[in-house]
Amino acid sequence: MDVRLGGETGGRCEQLSSLALRCAERLRVPFRDFYRELIIPILYEGRTVPKGRGLPMNSTVDGMLESAELWVRAMNTVMARSDLRRATLLPWRDTFAPRALAKRFRAWCPQCLHDFLTDGAIVYEPLAWRVAEVAVCPHHRVLLEFECPFCGRGRQPSFGAYTRVGCCRRCGKWLGRDVAPQVSMSDEDQEMFCARSVEEILALSDVEHEVNPIASDIAVRAIRDVFYDGSSAQMARALGVLPSQIVHFAAGTFPAPLHLFVRASYTTGATMEQMFLTNDFDGESPVKKEYEYEIRRSVPQRVQMSRDLVERLGEALEGDGSKSIQHIADSLHITATTVWRRERELATRLARQHAAYAVKERQRQKDQYRSNVVAFLIACRDQGVSPGRRRIDEECGGAGRFASDWKRSVIRQARAEVFGLFPDAWDDTDEAGLGQVS
Template sequence: MEIIQEKGCNQLVNKDVSQLYSLKLMAMSSSLSESLPSYIMRLAMSHSVTVGSLIQYEIIPKLKLNGKPSNLYNKIIRMSSSSMLSRELNRVLTELSGNNDLRLLNFINYFSKSKTFKNSRTWCPHCLEQFKLEGRIIYEPLIWNFSIVEFCKKHKYPLQKKCPNCRQEMHLITPTSIPGYCSKCRCWLGDTNSYPKNLHIEEEQWHWWVYDNIAELISELPRISQINLNELIANNLKKIMNYYPGSMRKFAQLVELPYGSLYALVNKDVRPNLNLLLRVGYCIGLTIKLIATEQLMLDRAEIILSRQPAKKHTPINRTIDWELCEQRLNAAILDSFPPSIHEIAIQVSVWSETLSRHFPEKVRDIVAKRREFIRRRSLKKELEEQEEIERTVIKIYHRGKYPTRRSVSHEMGREWLFKKKSNYVAWEKAVLSLGLKLNYKKF
């Protein structure tokens, strides 16, 4: 608070007042700390505006970056991994909301931007459903956004990336994003009954080790922001390789990393690649927190290769009842209106793609039969609607009024009725059959 004297008057000016609501980050300094895209969504909701409006009218005008507003808008919507854009976005949001904790979420300041974060949203439906049942604020944790995190350790369930309703992937943030909901069809993403169950995980030890290390790293964000991460990691890795028998090239072969990638990790001038650092730590049995935030002692640096490197691609091993899958598909073929492949997949606890890959002919038959049924049902509904239009036109005419399209749509209670060309043609035929002239002005 500051006192300004002007023309003999004392005026109180509060320089700490923020332009936008000063929302707090959810679960700050914990393993489930909120992500930046989720914070932007909640900030927009708190002001009763869309994310697109918040970005266009509040954030972009304050960005100190060159480029057209439309280009900057698209980059922010796609959550570009540009370090300059990320820093500017954090700066503007901190200035607008007055929340200094947002600076801690700028991971690009600490680690390489290469494949650190995913390009699309992922979520654990069980976590979202738990938030909802417990009456907590719905948000999306930062740990879900890391490209190397594929599972939720709490619920032992793979993170989902496709909406259970429209089966579409989503960007990290879109103009209409809402935490916990699909940005395309508005479906609730926490409906656990819409996802396969009883999924078995291969290489559990690797996945849980990654999850624990990332969670520990997120909880250490306040401390990480105050240390020279590049120099500390480089010095610790050099200690490890000095006490490990063999050259750096041999060490790179043992942990199955390219020599150039390992060399980059020990370079103080290059931001460390988090995914590569996790693989090295897993092989030598040291946590990322120990390597990145502490000075290794000599006794800790006597490293023995304790575990084999994790595979780059870790498939999910599912116990599948193929006979049950075939039975459900055969039953669907005999049904007059078969369920969708997605619904069948949920019943047998597999992915839709798995059924399509192992039973391509049956899946094609079911899809074709379902589409044909939907086409005929739509056609029947369309004909019934046209007949109702004709009856309504006659009904209005007998009242002594001209049956305009507006009066017909109002009578039927469907304002969108004549957006369909077929309904428009049906109205014309009904009016002409009564010997009336078409009056297009009276709508």
């Protein structure tokens, strides 16, 4: 299949899930059919496909676990290629700890998507957006977005039955747009430095041939011995981790997380190429800069979900009441029932607040509709015409058909007010109006 991999050089390589969606677009079929007809037979080769097998909504096919291996094999077969490991984090399996390395849900830079489209380039989603440590776009100095600005759906999965690259997985609307850069971000900002470092790392594996990065324990020992005088405690204090963790990382008990190497690069000035390909640090360089890092501790997914839910509900309660329980549920990609079950008290308060807001908003919309009707009828009167009810409704933002009783009432009263006639003098079924006004 002749579909070119987006951003093939420079650390902006396309993520595998984005490539799969573009393949479905090239074949002009929904992704659901592409998955069923081409991917599933390879994923379950020699095995029975589970009955009712749906789309892989929760698997991270761009990471470094088994699902990524299976998808790389399937996509290599479909596209007659052999180098699609670089569209995932698989080349770094022996270097970084897999836990929480890749985001389970989508993130995107709206400005990047907008530029891809307006420049006539390949519209794709870079692999760097999938890395959990990346929260900003280093090219436009804006925060990555996680929620659709139109429908509010967050925690979006990689795939959907009819979705396309750069579009919302729920409402299907295009997510690219012009956004103002956040000028407060400098190149020395931690988030900016992290995003650039991740792209530097991915550039090392974004090659057609197989790359063999230095193993995690060797890289940790080299950094410790060169920059911290072989002291695990000194290195731990500088990088915001526990000394026992450095000991285990250096011993190869388990691989070090990505953020440890990013912090080491920031404080020592060592490049990613030096740490993972050459181990040549040009002698004993002094520590470049100091930064007080917070010690990270792993949090179970269920606990993190509860924290996120409480935070979202708290933010909504501090607002004007426009966010409903369903909006909160959509932003976290859970059901409204789950919100009620986990945080009944906060959900009750928000429901009451939103109900009061809904009443006020409905009244505001009615007042606005009446103002629009009166303004339109005055303009028609000045032109000497009298429009019918359906045309009035259409011109004032309605559908023109199936108008509600309150709209009929508003139109009758506005006609009487503008044209000086009694409401009963108007035929409510009149579609053409009363013609010319004398």
